[in-house]
Amino acid sequence: MRSPKRVTLFCGHYGSGKTNCAVNYALWLKAQGLPVTLADIDVVNPYFRSRDSEETLRNAGVEVIALPYANSNVDLPALPSEVYGLVQRRDTYAVLDIGGDDRGALALGRFAPYILKENDFDLLDVVNFYRPLTRTPGEALEALREIAASTSLSFTGVVNDSNLGEETTAADVLRTVPMAAEFCRLAGLPLKFTAVRGNLAESVSAAPEVFPIRLQKKPF
Amino acid sequence: MSEKVLMKGNEAIAEAAIRAGCRHYFGYPITPQTELAAYMAKRMPKIGGVFLQAESEISAINMVYGVSSAGKRVMTSSSSPGISLKQEGISYIAGSDLPALIVNVERGGPGLGGIQPSQADYFQATKGGGHGDYHLIVLTPASVQEMADLTALAFDLADRYRMPAMLLADGTVGQMMEPVELPAESAPTVEKPWAVTGTGMARPHNIVNSLYLQPDELERTNFERFERYKQVEENEVRVEEFMTEDADVVVVAFGIAARVSKNAVVAARKQGIKAGLIRPITVWPFPKQAIEKAAAHAKGFISVELSMGQMIEDVKLACACSRPVALCNRAGGMSPAPDQVLDAIINMQGGNE
Numbered sequence: 309m310r311s312p313k314r315v316t317l318f319c320g321h322y323g324s325g326k327t328n329c330a331v332n333y334a335l336w337l338k339a340q341g342l343p344v345t346l347a348d349i350d351v352v353n354p355y356f357r358s359r360d361s362e363e364t365l366r367n368a369g370v371e372v373i374a375l376p377y378a379n380s381n382v383d384l385p386a387l388p389s390e391v392y393g394l395v396q397r398r399d400t401y402a403v404l405d406i407g408g409d410d411r412g413a414l415a416l417g418r419f420a421p422y423i424l425k426e427n428d429f430d431l432l433d434v435v436n437f438y439r440p441l442t443r444t445p446g447e448a449l450e451a452l453r454e455i456a457a458s459t460s461l462s463f464t465g466v467v468n469d470s471n472l473g474e475e476t477t478a479a480d481v482l483r484t485v486p487m488a489a490e491f492c493r494l495a496g497l498p499l500k501f502t503a504v505r506g507n508l509a510e511s512v513s514a515a516p517e518v519f520p521i522r523l524q525k526k527p528f
Numbered sequence: 529m530s531e532k533v534l535m536k537g538n539e540a541i542a543e544a545a546i547r548a549g550c551r552h553y554f555g556y557p558i559t560p561q562t563e564l565a566a567y568m569a570k571r572m573p574k575i576g577g578v579f580l581q582a583e584s585e586i587s588a589i590n591m592v593y594g595v596s597s598a599g600k601r602v603m604t605s606s607s608s609p610g611i612s613l614k615q616e617g618i619s620y621i622a623g624s625d626l627p628a629l630i631v632n633v634e635r636g637g638p639g640l641g642g643i644q645p646s647q648a649d650y651f652q653a654t655k656g657g658g659h660g661d662y663h664l665i666v667l668t669p670a671s672v673q674e675m676a677d678l679t680a681l682a683f684d685l686a687d688r689y690r691m692p693a694m695l696l697a698d699g700t701v702g703q704m705m706e707p708v709e710l711p712a713e714s715a716p717t718v719e720k721p722w723a724v725t726g727t728g729m730a731r732p733h734n735i736v737n738s739l740y741l742q743p744d745e746l747e748r749t750n751f752e753r754f755e756r757y758k759q760v761e762e763n764e765v766r767v768e769e770f771m772t773e774d775a776d777v778v779v780v781a782f783g784i785a786a787r788v789s790k791n792a793v794v795a796a797r798k799q800g801i802k803a804g805l806i807r808p809i810t811v812w813p814f815p816k817q818a819i820e821k822a823a824a825h826a827k828g829f830i831s832v833e834l835s836m837g838q839m840i841e842d843v844k845l846a847c848a849c850s851r852p853v854a855l856c857n858r859a860g861g862m863s864p865a866p867d868q869v870l871d872a873i874i875n876m877q878g879g880n881e
Contacts, residue, residue, distance in 0.1 A: 381642030
């Protein structure tokens with residue numbers, strides 16, 4: 309993977325896997341010996357949040373900024389004040405988990421001026437070609453444009469996170485490699501990485517920029 | 529090559545409804561059900577369907593009433609507080625012998641409660657909810673795949689028996705993502721000669737109505753309707769039994785509680801305890817016979833619920849209180865962990881020797 313930017317933002321269509329990518333990317337940065345802070349600014353999803361991995365992240369030495377109300381009953385799109393600090397202070401790598409769709413990306417606008425001023429960021433579009441409304445490169449482009457219209461930052465790269473959850477096979481991943489390439493061509497963006505569950509990483513080595521990830525564990 | 533897609537439970541309902549020929553959706557956003565409405569808003573305009581965000585849940589259910597009168601497949605969805613608002617309309621739809629699909633992705637209550645998952649609308653769904661003598665066919669999905677499959681089935685049963693059906697899901701099944709094989713396109717298989725579609729000057733007027741001016745006529749309609757309910761009870765019970773044949777301890781759970789319970793049953797078997805699981809897929813009609821059958825060899829039942837204990841009453845009735853029935857529950861938006869259910873199984877096994 310190319311040298312990480314100071315700020316990495318994971319955006320993308322609803323349910324494309326932003327949280328898993330952000331959590332695993334933060335852990336990877338930490339493993340490179342870098343100071344890392346992960347901020348969950350997903351104001352859309354009520355359940356299944358970065359916060360669910362908070363313990364894993366903290367144990368690994370990743371600082372976590374969670375929405376004060378994530379996984380609670382407060383259905384309020386409030387952002388924690390520490391996020392302002394995170395985009396302005398430059399002593400830590402910042403990974404931001406942005407909410408789904410254009411609505412989630414709106415929250416980003418508040419921080420864009422600081423991120424632009426520093427100009428050391430990656431804004432990544434996470435795409436899963438097994439999601440029902442982004443099944444083709446064309447549909448993924450439509451979703452990307454909707455999000456781009458409500459962010460004040462330009463996308464800098466694509467993450468191919470095509471998966472069927474725990475049932476994903478190597479063939480499922482490999483089938484999406486040409487689709488991701490076509491999507492990158494249409495969007496005029498480079499592929500940052502192909503996210504693959506750890507146990508499949510070896511069998512999909514033909515895919516470009518393989519990045520092994522772990523999924524959050526559910527009790528059912 | 530895989531034909532599967534990765535979907536949220538709420539999205540799977542929406543797509544399955546479209547594939548079942550539903551082209552009319554009326555709703556109002558509420559967490560944790562909103563993705564269903566959002567999906568319909570994106571898809572319906574592209575396929576010539578109607579997505580309408582009504583000004584309230586009450587309006588939405590009355591729009592459903594109207595479209596169903598015209599013989600079209602139609603649905604609405606909400607979460608607990610919104611479903612309470614719809615109850616008057618649901619009673620009218622039942623009283624007019626109309627099919628419709630109502631989806632409840634439950635959250636914690638009572639009142640405004642919270643947005644985390646719950647199963648505390650069991651009484652409301654299975655015992656009435658609105659006024660008058662009526663039933664809904666109530667289906668309880670436990671996976672994203674079942675969210676899709678039971679949606680198709682609900683439309684079918686509703687048409688066949690001319691009564692509203694409800695998908696009673698919880699917030700977790702609504703929000704979680706799993707691979708789904710979407711059902712094939714289908715269409716209504718029954719004629720709807722009662723539909724208000726215009727006479728073309730060729731037949732008498734059809735009248736869809738729940739008002740009866742003569743009490744004896746209303747009584748007759750009620751008795752006739754309950755004859756139909758009897759058929760539903762005889763023919764449409766759906767239940768999954770897991771390791772129940774020789775079980776000493778039988779867990780009864782539906783929806784997300786059943787998934788947690790299945791893990792606990794497997795763990796109990798590993799410890800040498802003969803545990804089993806009865807998972808009602810229809811909670812009305814309730815799988816009484818499965819409970820009755822298990823009562824012949826089980827020393828007791830455990831009702832696992834995300835509520836203060838509602839289905840437990842049906843379990844007690846089904847086994848005629850011939851066995852102890854324990855409650856293992858969390859409430860208010862919290863879910864039981866497999867260990868909590870395992871502890872309950874161990875207690876039941878150890879007690880009542």
